[in-house]
Amino acid sequence: MAPDHVVTLCNLMNQLVELHRHNIVKINHSVMELICAKYLIERGYQVEIEKPLAPSLTCDLFGVKGYGSLIVEIETGFVPPEHALDPQTYLAARIASKIVRYSSFADKFALGFPPYYFVQFPEFFAQPTKARKKEDLINIKKLCDRYYRNPPVSLKEIETARVHAVYVIDVDSASVREVDPEDYIKKAS
Numbered sequence: 001m002a003p004d005h006v007v008t009l010c011n012l013m014n015q016l017v018e019l020h021r022h023n024i025v026k027i028n029h030s031v032m033e034l035i036c037a038k039y040l041i042e043r044g045y046q047v048e049i050e051k052p053l054a055p056s057l058t059c060d061l062f063g064v065k066g067y068g069s070l071i072v073e074i075e076t077g078f079v080p081p082e083h084a085l086d087p088q089t090y091l092a093a094r095i096a097s098k099i100v101r102y103s104s105f106a107d108k109f110a111l112g113f114p115p116y117y118f119v120q121f122p123e124f125f126a127q128p129t130k131a132r133k134k135e136d137l138i139n140i141k142k143l144c145d146r147y148y149r150n151p152p153v154s155l156k157e158i159e160t161a162r163v164h165a166v167y168v169i170d171v172d173s174a175s176v177r178e179v180d181p182e183d184y185i186k187k188a189s
Helices: 003-021 027-042 087-103 134-147 155-160 181-188
Strands: 046-054 057-065 068-074 108-113 165-170 175-179
Touching: 003 027, 003 046, 027 046, 027 057, 027 068, 027 108, 027 165, 027 175, 057 087, 068 087, 087 108, 087 134, 087 155, 134 155, 165 181, 175 181
Parallel strands: 068 108, 108 165
Antiparallel strands: 046 057, 057 068, 165 175
8 A cells, every 4th residue: 555545544544533532433334434445545536534415414435536526335234222123124224315315415326334234225226217117216215204204305316316336345354345236236136
């Protein structure tokens, strides 16, 4: 890794340590952020962590390369106790809501997660907009509204949201594997 990349990564690490001290981030999530940030930096991105996008919306990683931007949202699969009886539905809504809320703030949007957590997200978000079905759009709206109504996601936001990449982040080997979202969904089915 180039010396300037090491400095950048150390600065990101120090930011995460400070956020952890204030109980804003969790350590397992932060480790995944750093591994993914390193991966992006090595590919020419300038990376920010925990970047505010709107008054109540902060993304995990925001990268810029040339004239393009990328948001990566890291998911660990954590389910809060209040959703112990509906974890699968809760997580599906959480992921769908994140895709919808974050993807409009960058040219590309990606999900990052560990290899042992199978993230379920609607195939709708991996498809080109022309291939999408209206009934899927309505079902995603209903799913998101079940858990996220303040503010609710709009049909227009759902319609334009897209997952461009999936990053499988292996903490044990400190590596990232990029997977095409459609391929990921097909292999997981």
